[in-house]
Amino acid sequence: PPGTPSYSVVHTKLSNSTGNSAVGTGTNDGEYWLYCEGDPDLLFTENETNTERLYGIPNNSPYVKDSINSYLLNGQHDAVNPAMKGTKVAVHYHLSLAAGATHTVQLRLSNQAPADMLPFDEAFTDIFSQRLHEADDFYRAVIPPDVSEDAANVQRQAFAGMLWSKQFYFYDVKIWLEGDPTQPPPPRERLHGRNHEWTHLYNADIISMPDKWEYPWYAAWDLAFHCVTFAFIDPDFAKEQLILMLREWYMHPNGQIPAYEWAFSDVNPPVHAWAAYHVYKIEQLLTGQGDRDFLEKIFQKLLLNFTWWVNRKDYEGQNVFQGGFLGLDNIGVFDRNQPLSDGSHIEQSDGTSWMGMYCLNMLTIALELAQQNRAYSDIASKFFEHFIYIAHAMNDLLVDGIELWDEEDGFYYDVLHYQDSRTIPLKVRSMVGLIPLFAITILESELINQLPSFKQRMQWFIDNWADIDKHMERMQEPGHSEHLLLSIVNREKLPRILKVMLDEAEFLSPYGLRALSRYHLEHPYTIELNGISHTVDYEPAESNSGLFGGNSNWRGPIWFPVNYLIIESLQTFYHFYGDALKVEFPTGSGNQLNLEEIAFALSQRLSSIFLRDEKGQRPVHGGVEKFQRDPYWRDLILFYEYFHGDIGAGIGASHQTGWTGLVANLIRMQSEEGQGQALMHEVTKMPG
Missing domain, CATH: 1.50.10 (Glycosyltransferase)
Known part of the structure; x- marks a missing residue:
């Protein structure tokens, strides 16, 4: 098909005058260089199947796809290419840290060749800081200003x-x-x-x-x-x-x-x-x-x-x-x-x-x-x-x-x-x-x-x-x-x-x-x-x-895509019937709401899976104390595949932002900038 990419990739190792390592990659888009702070080991091999291991057929090269694994886990130092070239490479740092200590490794991908590059000078720090500010500016323009700090973090x-x-x-x-x-x-x-x-x-x-x-x-x-x-x-x-x-x-x-x-x-x-x-x-x-x-x-x-x-x-x-x-x-x-x-x-x-x-x-x-x-x-x-x-x-x-x-x-x-x-x-x-x-x-x-x-x-x-x-x-x-x-x-x-x-x-x-x-x-x-x-x-x-x-379950858990469609349908029903149709929410409570109010309440219930409750807990984290209380983890959100039908804990694939990312739409819908429920109605109503 038109536009299909084709790649011819070769890796080589160079060291520049700064004492840092650089890995060069040639592609159909030109040369790129991965700069690695310090002088780590670079483990080169070929991105080719190990036919001897899988099928008993001799390999064309001793350097195969799983050679890096063999080097690191099995101590087979001859598994990687000493000539420092190949179509696959890993950067191997040797670090010895005391309990509670941290160490930062800096890497940089660039199309500038080593002779022209000081990869980790002040410009590196400036660019890193600039990208953070740009991300902040981008989301500041996207996230409604009236949502809470917690909801903005989730969105x-x-x-x-x-x-x-x-x-x-x-x-x-x-x-x-x-x-x-x-x-x-x-x-x-x-x-x-x-x-x-x-x-x-x-x-x-x-x-x-x-x-x-x-x-x-x-x-x-x-x-x-x-x-x-x-x-x-x-x-x-x-x-x-x-x-x-x-x-x-x-x-x-x-x-x-x-x-x-x-x-x-x-x-x-x-x-x-x-x-x-x-x-x-x-x-x-x-x-x-x-x-x-x-x-x-x-x-x-x-x-x-x-x-x-x-x-x-x-x-x-x-x-x-x-x-x-x-x-x-x-x-x-x-x-x-x-x-x-x-x-x-x-x-x-x-x-x-x-x-x-x-x-x-x-x-x-x-x-x-x-x-x-x-x-x-x-x-x-x-x-x-x-x-x-x-x-x-x-x-x-x-x-x-x-x-x-x-x-x-x-x-x-x-x-x-x-x-x-x-x-x-x-x-x-x-x-x-x-x-x-x-x-x-x-x-x-x-x-x-x-x-x-x-x-x-x-x-x-x-x-x-x-x-x-x-x-x-x-x-x-x-x-x-x-x-x-x-x-x-x-x-x-x-x-x-x-x-x-x-x-x-x-x-x-x-x-x-x-x-x-x-x-x-x-x-x-x-x-x-x-x-x-x-x-x-x-x-x-x-x-x-x-x-x-x-590993999937539709016999009780909460799933975002169908909930989202129900919310949307209720809003459309409301924009036809208005206050002429009210039902109990919840059933048996005696609390009569119109369908737009019910849609809004459902969107809040779904969003609350990720938001801190009155005890500072996030239902999505369930009983995982590390995620609930650790200051380094408690505000980091996992968008699971589906959620416990009674307690809201995340279940299934833990990084399925995918359709669970619809919570971002729901948070916007609840904001003043999103005009409450109006945005979704504007999307769903007929043209004209």
Whole structure:
């Protein structure tokens, strides 16, 4: 692909007149030098596989990839190249420190050659100090001035963590399947193994990682959330990332977006359009100018992806989508990514809801683009109508008795569909039943009136589609244009879902919303299939099952991305219903709040995971006294993958700033500069 970097790297050692060591690196971008204070040992080797150790095949050179390890740990001093050259080098300092003592090592990377360089003179100190001041100035411009010192510290580290999580990622699937010509051939089974359908995929880019320590590979839906935070500090990078996933050497020719390297064909929730519109609107809000060229590029490619979803994931053509595990790993009774052994399949509440949200995101973008190019009005009509089909499928009884809404419980469930056409709801109260809240938007009649062809087609559809009022609601305020609410969850169902969601004995935690109701702590859900019993119970911390490696858990902990989307949805509902709709918060408290107030309260609960409480403790640190009390550690924040459903302690990958970095957005939303909840509404409301 255009712009793919190629490197030819050779290291050599020189010493300059200052007595410091310098390591020279030649690349296609010119020469760079790493200056090392003092005279440490420089351990050179080649960045080549140790074939003798792995395969019993003699090495081409005695200096191989793991030679530095052999030198340091095994005392094999002949493992490194005495000629002081190679394609890999380590700087080895010998230090002897007394108890409690410290020692600082200074390194400097520069394109200035040793003859022209005094690497650690006063200029070094000045540059170091200047960079610190520049960083302070940058974050001073980004962080609202009215947030507390503690919250500003958390927000800055969240933004910094996003920047730190960038990584060069290189994966050529074709070479991986066929094998490196300089290495022994791989087993023939690899040609038909993992990712063999993705031979077009060639990745060689700087990409935002979920966690460079534990997950040093991109995940498409994680990355979409990353970009919504990146938009506040580097909107150009955010736009580049979203476009990158849709380029020909990433997106499959059939329109699927690659999931992650373990299995590119897995299915992630379709949040790319949502993220793209948010990045567009955030940049527009902060700079006064939205990048329409970016939005148009994204929209054109996402038409392919939307078509892939409709053609591949709608099992029986009824607008009920299966999708698979959809990023929620072990949330289901079964591994939703695998076919059931008896041929049954699951009609997924969340899969269908995600597609409803996708429709509305694409409708939003199409209407934004139609303001300057009326050709987009027709495709906007398509997404309006498709959303109504999906909303109907979610809420009305279909053939074979499929009904995702449970009238008795006031909740959405997955439905198990047996081969003999019998169906049974899988009554697990999980995030799966809350995701229908995500599919919501508001149409302003003022905008619709500017697009006559869209208005005409929409009116015809309204006149000819029975029961459309179940999925669309009108509101006219004195002195304002008419609003149209499109939502899977209508006015009748919304308070019933919120009653469960905002119950502290169910989803509502002191630190946000749990992914699985606490109800299942004492009431595990069990179903038997083919003589095998399957159970889901409440697990607020680590998973007790081995599904998806066992290092991820959606059966009770708090996850930021879905909490963020719920907050956003509540705000959108508020901007339609206003104070006309209030519910108890928490359920049973008698405390009536409107939905914007509830959204704000949820954002505060999520932020409080990282902030000092009344005892000076940060819930994120849990019971780790070193982090809670040590003055050198207590203000350093780790942005974990997910959080304990009851106490808010960080769990899972500990450096997953990734989507947990959304806390930076929430802190801004709570500030006066962010106009309270207004910013998120400005991002989510329809154009016009």
